[in-house]
Amino acid sequence: MEFIIQKQLFSSLVSDVVKVCPSQSVLPILTGLKIEAGENGVTLTGGNTELFIIKKIPLQVEGETVVQLVEPGQGMVPAKYFAELIKKLPSSIRISIRESKITVSSEEISTKLSGYADDLYPELPDLQGMQTIELPFGKLKEAISQTAFAVAKSDSKPVLTGVHMQVERDRLICTATDSHRLAQAVIPANSSMADNFIIPSKALSELSNLKVPETALIRISKNGQFAVFQCENTVLYSILLEGMYPKTESLLPTEFLTSVVLDAEQLRSGIDRACLFSGEWKHNNVRLEILASDRMKITSKSTEIGELEEVQNILHLDGQLPVQMTFDGKYLLEALKGINSKKIVIGFNGLMKPALIRPDKQHSTLQLLSPLRV
Amino acid sequence: MEFIIQKQLFSSLVSDVVKVCPSQSVLPILTGLKIEAGENGVTLTGGNTELFIIKKIPLQVEGETVVQLVEPGQGMVPAKYFAELIKKLPSSIRISIRESKITVSSEEISTKLSGYADDLYPELPDLQGMQTIELPFGKLKEAISQTAFAVAKSDSKPVLTGVHMQVERDRLICTATDSHRLAQAVIPANSSMADNFIIPSKALSELSNLKVPETALIRISKNGQFAVFQCENTVLYSILLEGMYPKTESLLPTEFLTSVVLDAEQLRSGIDRACLFSGEWKHNNVRLEILASDRMKITSKSTEIGELEEVQNILHLDGQLPVQMTFDGKYLLEALKGINSKKIVIGFNGLMKPALIRPDKQHSTLQLLSPLRV
Numbered sequence: 001m002e003f004i005i006q007k008q009l010f011s012s013l014v015s016d017v018v019k020v021c022p023s024q025s026v027l028p029i030l031t032g033l034k035i036e037a038g039e040n041g042v043t044l045t046g047g048n049t050e051l052f053i054i055k056k057i058p059l060q061v062e063g064e065t066v067v068q069l070v071e072p073g074q075g076m077v078p079a080k081y082f083a084e085l086i087k088k089l090p091s092s093i094r095i096s097i098r099e100s101k102i103t104v105s106s107e108e109i110s111t112k113l114s115g116y117a118d119d120l121y122p123e124l125p126d127l128q129g130m131q132t133i134e135l136p137f138g139k140l141k142e143a144i145s146q147t148a149f150a151v152a153k154s155d156s157k158p159v160l161t162g163v164h165m166q167v168e169r170d171r172l173i174c175t176a177t178d179s180h181r182l183a184q185a186v187i188p189a190n191s192s193m194a195d196n197f198i199i200p201s202k203a204l205s206e207l208s209n210l211k212v213p214e215t216a217l218i219r220i221s222k223n224g225q226f227a228v229f230q231c232e233n234t235v236l237y238s239i240l241l242e243g244m245y246p247k248t249e250s251l252l253p254t255e256f257l258t259s260v261v262l263d264a265e266q267l268r269s270g271i272d273r274a275c276l277f278s279g280e281w282k283h284n285n286v287r288l289e290i291l292a293s294d295r296m297k298i299t300s301k302s303t304e305i306g307e308l309e310e311v312q313n314i315l316h317l318d319g320q321l322p323v324q325m326t327f328d329g330k331y332l333l334e335a336l337k338g339i340n341s342k343k344i345v346i347g348f349n350g351l352m353k354p355a356l357i358r359p360d361k362q363h364s365t366l367q368l369l370s371p372l373r374v
Numbered sequence: 375m376e377f378i379i380q381k382q383l384f385s386s387l388v389s390d391v392v393k394v395c396p397s398q399s400v401l402p403i404l405t406g407l408k409i410e411a412g413e414n415g416v417t418l419t420g421g422n423t424e425l426f427i428i429k430k431i432p433l434q435v436e437g438e439t440v441v442q443l444v445e446p447g448q449g450m451v452p453a454k455y456f457a458e459l460i461k462k463l464p465s466s467i468r469i470s471i472r473e474s475k476i477t478v479s480s481e482e483i484s485t486k487l488s489g490y491a492d493d494l495y496p497e498l499p500d501l502q503g504m505q506t507i508e509l510p511f512g513k514l515k516e517a518i519s520q521t522a523f524a525v526a527k528s529d530s531k532p533v534l535t536g537v538h539m540q541v542e543r544d545r546l547i548c549t550a551t552d553s554h555r556l557a558q559a560v561i562p563a564n565s566s567m568a569d570n571f572i573i574p575s576k577a578l579s580e581l582s583n584l585k586v587p588e589t590a591l592i593r594i595s596k597n598g599q600f601a602v603f604q605c606e607n608t609v610l611y612s613i614l615l616e617g618m619y620p621k622t623e624s625l626l627p628t629e630f631l632t633s634v635v636l637d638a639e640q641l642r643s644g645i646d647r648a649c650l651f652s653g654e655w656k657h658n659n660v661r662l663e664i665l666a667s668d669r670m671k672i673t674s675k676s677t678e679i680g681e682l683e684e685v686q687n688i689l690h691l692d693g694q695l696p697v698q699m700t701f702d703g704k705y706l707l708e709a710l711k712g713i714n715s716k717k718i719v720i721g722f723n724g725l726m727k728p729a730l731i732r733p734d735k736q737h738s739t740l741q742l743l744s745p746l747r748v
Binding site for chain 1: 452455458459462463464476482483484485486487488643644646647650651678679680681682683684685686
């Protein structure tokens, strides 16, 4: 295999793929980057035990030749060192792999890299004829940012460490819960299938970081043990978490004893300040008190650091008073960060029942948060 | 003590001081920030066992009132939490300390912070009537960046862990060496004293990070066990390293067997690439070879990763051929980064003698580097 390629473009795409390759692995082949060159261009594949990323570089981009194919073929290079080297080379780069001998040259610089004796890279499933759901990348990214933080951090219930994706005919529902809180986002989408699967949160965070325009359409499909995300010249394969995801529909309250409308930015800032005094796990408490219909008091206290008390205006209140509830400050702050709206609504159903937080004018996303018993 | 202060300005200055305060210390008082308020404004003092930073905030800045003094006095606050809190508060902030009870409030937010039972903060020496050397802050910063990296990283010879500053009537000479390499910068300056002292490199790195305009004049003086750096409203006290700094003047060669002029940027990039193959300590070797008067070959090799070879143009050569020398790649790269000039000169004096690297048209800075024996 041999080809000459434009440095800037190549370096940036190599970095995008290589960042998921481990530096060390029980499967040494995963520390490598697979390069294929042919009439359709250059394809880069890298991955770890949980996900793979493929980037395709056509021979021409916008009428300009970016790859000159000398000899088609494929080979493996050591991912991290190769990416570092490409970054440091000037102008156009010639890459040749013959019998696992790797030569990289540019201008008057020539380098030889040690290759892989064994180049058996994992086979990824074929993408032909799969059923897909299609939606803008930006919308999927937003849904991930609104849910992925709420997955369980411990492995005691493995299915809860992923985000549950329910594909329906006209929408995608993303749900995450660690059993103390639940986050959900619903995105309108065009689907040729109905299915559901659980994606590890790590794969979703890589998916969010893909350098793809927000408006580009992303196609999601399921193939054997993988979920496949295709967008422009990028494909991301993620393993699926096996098991049944708990039924969450019935957990979502639709009626509330008290519901309040608050300024989102002001509340976020207030909870952020209160969290300063709720840093220790035992005292991670932020207390909300509504004694009159126009004022909410936020308090937090740490024996070691100090205490904070502040009062915020309530924009609108329905239902009964008083409300006095204590939440985990960090969870509350994360829930509020998941909501992208100027005003937010919090619905309370008494001391022991979870509160529901959502934007004031739409129902596309919600956060459910259990109170702490104090 | 009580005063009201503008948030933005205060938050930024508090952060600047607090970043040198330790989170934990055998001297708990050092985890605190000392605040003094009086007719001259507010003074913030923070430090650790090696250095102290003082920031002064006048009552008015450019005709605008930034501090409203309610009651003069002084007190201690827990540095890290105080800085975090101030950052998160809106608009103007009221701070009151009475009998080590700290209250911080802003709009409808009120917080109490736990204080220090004992508020005996270390006494810093008075600044009145000291002899000083005066130079632009930007020039000192440049000299630090050209020398501080070359100090010894191990404590076996403590004086070598600092930068030697020689104050003469019309210039300041900064020298650092770890006995394998030596870096020197000379800055013209106005001095009312002649003295020399050794400053720990950590203090110099804090000094470089001070948020002070490059053109502002900085005054350096020595007071007892401290070097004192004064610039605008900031004072930095650094402890001095005790002991005799080795005589370095005689080490600097003035004549060379071979001297070459090279393009600085191209050489830096080449050595940077070569270092990719010299990462392991044992094989940290980058080899320079000059066989003809217009070409220099750079090579490096790692048994595990691979090898690199590149050829660069020599702009000018004086003296004898061939030159074949091996250097520590990392040291060579650091030396080259210390030189801010389009062309650089390297002077060689044979296999066992150090090479001297300097900008082509001025003698204000130089780097001396011992070759490796291979």
